[in-house]
Amino acid sequence: MPEYMGSCQCGAVQFRVSSRLDHPSRCNCSYCRRAWNAGHYVEMGDFELISGESDLGEHRFGSRTAAHHFCQRCGISVFSQLRWRGEERYVVNLGCIEGFDLLSLTDLPVNDGASYR
Numbered sequence: 518m519p520e521y522m523g524s525c526q527c528g529a530v531q532f533r534v535s536s537r538l539d540h541p542s543r544c545n546c547s548y549c550r551r552a553w554n555a556g557h558y559v560e561m562g563d564f565e566l567i568s569g570e571s572d573l574g575e576h577r578f579g580s581r582t583a584a585h586h587f588c589q590r591c592g593i594s595v596f597s598q599l600r601w602r603g604e605e606r607y608v609v610n611l612g613c614i615e616g617f618d619l620l621s622l623t624d625l626p627v628n629d630g631a632s633y634r
């Protein structure tokens with residue numbers, strides 16, 4: 518499985534994901550619409566926070582079941598942890614992934630996060 522490194526803008530928060538990142542999507546919830554261009558679901562064991570745990574802020578809203586994590590230094594939304602279709606998952610902000618061509622993505626599927634608030 519390919520490995521990708523990711524980080525917030527200032528570099529305080531760094532993470533690694535093991536994923537092909539071949540199923541990018543968008544989310545229509547009130548948070549992701551504002552924070553992210555596109556994300557990718559990652560299984561719990563395929564995500565590793567490498568640095569910046571103490572720099573992470575957490576935002577919850579609605580049902581408060583999803584934890585949206587952002588860097589408190591630079592403000593970038595880095596990843597979220599939530600239950601999706603019965604499974605605990607991370608969702609990483611694809612804009613934070615090194616070497617991932619975010620701007621080439623078109624016609625992404627939209628997850629109905631707005632119904633899972």
Ligand SMILES: [Zn+2]
Pocket residue numbers: 525526527528529530588589590591592593
């Ligand atoms: Zn940062």
